[in-house]
Amino acid sequence: MAINAVGRDVPTEINGQRFKPFAGDMKTPPEGRRAGSLLRMVPEGRDKVVDSIEEVIKKVGLEDGMTVSFHHHLRNGDFVVNMVMETIRKMGIKDIRVFPTALFPVHAPLVDMLSDGTIRRIEGSMNGPLGEATSYGAMRETAVLRSHSGRVRAVESGEVHIDVAFIAAPTADRYGNLNGVDGPSACGPLAYGMVDAYHADHTVAITDNIVPYPAHPISIFQHQIDYVVPVDKIGDPAGIMSGTLRITTSPSRLKIAKYALEVIDRVALRDGFSFQAGAGGISLAVTKFLGDLMKKRGIKASFINGGVTKYVVDMLHEGMVDVVFDGQAFDLDAVKSLREDMNHIETPLAMYGNPYSSGGIVNMLDVGVLGATEVDIDFNVNVNTHSDGLLLHGIGGHQEVAAGSALTIVTVPLYRYRVPVIRERVTTVTTPGEVVDVVVTEHGIAVNPKRDDIIEAMHGSRVPVYDIQELQKKAERICGKPEEPKTTDDIIAAILWRDGTVIDVVYKVKK
Amino acid sequence: MVEAGTHEKGDAWVLIEPSERREVIVKSKLERLYGNAIRETIESMTSNIKAKIVVEDYGALDWVLRARVESALRKYRGEQQ
Incomplete structure (x- = not known):
């Protein structure tokens, strides 16, 4: 075991394979050459169909x-x-x-x-029952979770x-x-x-x-x-397909989207800017509001990286964005547009955000708006486990979008039902605070202290700016302090950073 | 027998019925995080009542839970008078 750059005690060997502890984004250089597949020669005949x-x-x-x-x-x-x-x-x-x-x-x-x-x-990512069963110890060996780009890197490197x-x-x-x-x-x-x-x-x-x-x-x-x-x-x-994705109607969620929009407006909005889109309720609202604001300002975006939905396709058709990069389509409008529109480009995942490559799309992103299950006072983000310790979600592209975007915004409610979202310490670190710039809640925002420029840009705004500790205390005052997850010392899953270093582990939950 | 609250997310549902012995049954979606806190709240509000008390919690904040328990208690006392 070794203590990594986010202070977590992580193993150096998982399933008999050596792994390095997380040292910070882009701090662990790659070694070796790309791995290859078996050379093979196709049998004669013009048909590969097997019954x-x-x-x-x-x-x-x-x-x-x-x-x-x-x-x-x-x-x-x-x-x-x-x-x-x-x-x-x-x-x-x-x-x-x-x-x-x-x-x-x-x-x-x-x-x-x-x-x-x-x-x-x-x-791989396990959303729901498989993650839960794994949390209770159902898997013989240790699960390994990687981000979209981390998975590509693992294959390319031969890991x-x-x-x-x-x-x-x-x-x-x-x-x-x-x-x-x-x-x-x-x-x-x-x-x-x-x-x-x-x-x-x-x-x-x-x-x-x-x-x-x-x-x-x-x-x-x-x-x-x-x-x-x-x-x-x-x-x-x-x-x-997700059917028609709807923008959130919750006033507090809409407030989060509006606060996020103001941060984007003050920090990053300019003609030719670019952003990451997603399909979550708040994310959809931000995309929609951003489109409205761009129209008002008479500016357009150079590209949107998706997570493509009807809202993104509409912007493409209205000429508000030059190019849509598509790694995943969420509705039939997105599928139809991918089939028909020349400037709607399907991108191999190897092009997304693999740090061991000649550069991914995320490196060109101006704005990334992401969600979270928990955020802590060091701006670390958890998207994998719930506060009771159960592994219920994958990483998706969270890590690389956060790492690549010039402005990384995490939008979260201060608490969900009774569960505080801003915590002293996240249950699991998926994405380290070093690549998160602003946390936006319905009560106000917190800016990562290393981003003086953003704090400066928010002067005179109606959006309340807090220390993240204040938001954490506020959440705890409202919800009460939750009990710690009841876990054993058995590691059931490892969470890898996109470069293949171990950022955290998930422990077995007691029944 | 009285009830208060709903089965909606963020709310709690409370049932009180007369019984020879005091009995408290708590079911919560957040048992692992707030089970003890929920039981403490219920105990502190109902310890003087000899009845069967059932609480189903769907992630209610403490004061929401308190409001539902109090609502059930007032109904219960009204019926007992």
């Missing part, structure tokens, strides 16, 4: 102990993970390492596979080697060209799966929409796909 998942698993030679990967563009509507894992279980293959970008409540059937020997560990990538494809041709913008299970981009397609030893596309060769547009190209497996349905559109 069943079982058959394809036999063809790729999946064995006990291997690593399988998935992407989460189908979110809570995904059928592919369960379909593949159930087949693996039935075939009696054991000790699999599952390496998804993210899992959702729909993947609860994997909980039983943690105890029956099918799965030894999961390295994680993928034996077989199973890639859900809303559209495919028989020779393995894939896209996500057409078909009954359309999801938009296939950004999360691209690194897997490139670096896995074997790649399998699973689709419910085979089209004549060549499929187009192409998100993942044929030379990276070994097999194509047609199935009835890869997902449920109701769970893939």
Whole structure:
């Protein structure tokens, strides 16, 4: 164990693999060369279609102990993970390492596979039941959580080697060209799966929409796909798309959005600025208000990085932004725009914010507005665990957006129901305070003391500016001091910073 | 038997019914964080009452909980008179 740069005691070995303690963003230089996948030669013939998942698993030679990967563009509507894992279980293959970008409540059937020997560990985001089961000790080995970019880095650096990538494809041709913008299970981009397609030893596309060769547009190209497996349905559109996302109607949440807008206006708003968009209620409100303000000022943005929703697409169509970068589409307007608009660009996740690359999109962001489960008086942010210690959420792109944006704003209510959000110490550190500039609540804002320029810029504003300690005390006065999480000394998960250093760990929760 | 409150998030629901012996049942979504605090509040407000008291908490702030308990207590006393 070692104490890292945010004061957390972290292991230097996880699942038998060496890891360095977090030393600060961009403080741990990379070593070595990019890792590669198996060279292979396609068999003769013009068809890569295999009839069943079982058959394809036999063809790729999946064995006990291997690593399988998935992407989460189908979110809570995904059928592919369960379909593949159930087949693996039935075939009696054991000790699999599952390496998804993210899992959702729909993947609860994997909980039983943690105890029956099918799965030894999961390295990826676990939203809901799998995270909860893991918190109570269901997973044999230690879970490892990485941000979107951290996952790409892990694959590129060889920290994680993928034996077989199973890639859900809303559209495919028989020779393995894939896209996500057409078909009954359309999801938009296939950004999360691209690194897997490139670096896995074997790649399998699973689709419910085979089209004549060549499929187009192409998100993942044929030379990276070994097999194509047609199935009835890869997902449920109701769970893939969010329907019409609504801006929050809560007056206190709207106040948070308005305060955030004023900070942006005073610090970063200028013609040609850029920002990160998301799908959360407050984030949508900020996007909408920002659009209104830009119209009023007669300025436009150079690009929006998404998390693409109808609100972003509307801005693109109104000419208020030159380019939309799309790593994830949340509604059908976003999917349609990705298919039709030249300046709506699907970006491979390797381009997002990998610190061990020649530079990601996040490095060009002026403004990033993010959420949090907890924030502490050192501006550290937790998005992974709840205050009772349960691991219930992934990291997403939180780390890299915070690290890359010139102005990083975290928008949170002071408390949720009775649970204080601004704490003395976050339960888990996901993102360190060094990359967080402003915390915005409905009571007012707190500015990271190292950002004198922002404190200066807020002079004369109607938005109340507090020391973060004052906000923390206020939250505690209202809610009362909550009890500490009841945990044991067993580490059930490691939280990695985007560079692969260990920023924190999650402990087993007592039942 | 009286009830007060709702089952909405951020609120609490309280039931009091006459009973031979005092009994307090607490269920809370925030048991791990505020279980003890909630029990203390209920105890301090109802210790002189011999009845079955059921509280279902959905993340109520302490004074919301107090208001619901007090509301139930007043109804209960009214019915007992």
